[in-house]
Amino acid sequence: MTRQTLRLCRIALLGIFLLSRGALAAGTEDVAVSGAWARATVPGQPVAAAYLDISSRQGATLIAVRSDAAGAVQVHSMRDDGGVMRMRELKRLELPAGQTVRLAPSGTHLMLLGLKAPLRSGDSITLDLTLVDKAGRSRTVHTVAPVRAGPSP
Template sequence: MVQLPALAGPAAPVEITDAWVRATAPGQKVGAAYMTLKSEVDGELIAADSNITSSVEIHSMSMKDGVMQMRMLQRLPLTAGEPYHLAPGGFHLMLFGLNEALKPGMSVQLTLRFRDRAGNSFEKTIPAPVKQAVRDHHH
């Protein structure tokens, strides 16, 4: 069987919109990034990286019996054509080992790695602006 390099082009078949990174306090080593992913193919988000952290993990948050539970995911499944929202209180990317405080107006380069059903992997790098979280529940 001949493998056709269908995804060898520069554009990953995933549209990433509304990306932003939550502003952090000085000395805070962990940040969070949010965005909407829409894939043209069935696949999954398998890894992420950024230019300002030592590591990035995919996390899910869910309420169970009134308790906030956080789980690290190895991958995030994407269904073709369905927008997938990474948002506060739900799925998000955790940025570990920040080397500086993230202030509004800054921009973070996020590199996301995806894999399709056939096992082809591809990456997309996007700029994500740093913003203050609009509604913080920690008052």
């Protein structure tokens, strides 16, 4: 390798490094996910709930969720209807700028439908959250949720 090609090589590598840093920052900076967990299931239970805290600095909308553990994932809201808790699918979940939206037991949650296997404490599942920002750009945030027995619903 000549000195010239070595120099070009270094510049190219630096470029790749800077590009990947830029891509990382763009992909993860705005949206923060924390405290994700999924509730362990009993044998024969075809669905499970998962919870997390999510926030977007600029404001965004959660439009889709996928998991390796389930055929489909929906966002559900919970409403007290004369003493009966009713769940309703939310097609979109708004994340107001700078606010943490909590998905927690007895409230808005992720519903894992068509579980591929029972969820046992100590396992973990993936959750891929697809969001759209104010400019219409979509991104997917990947998170891992440990499975826990958790408090009673």
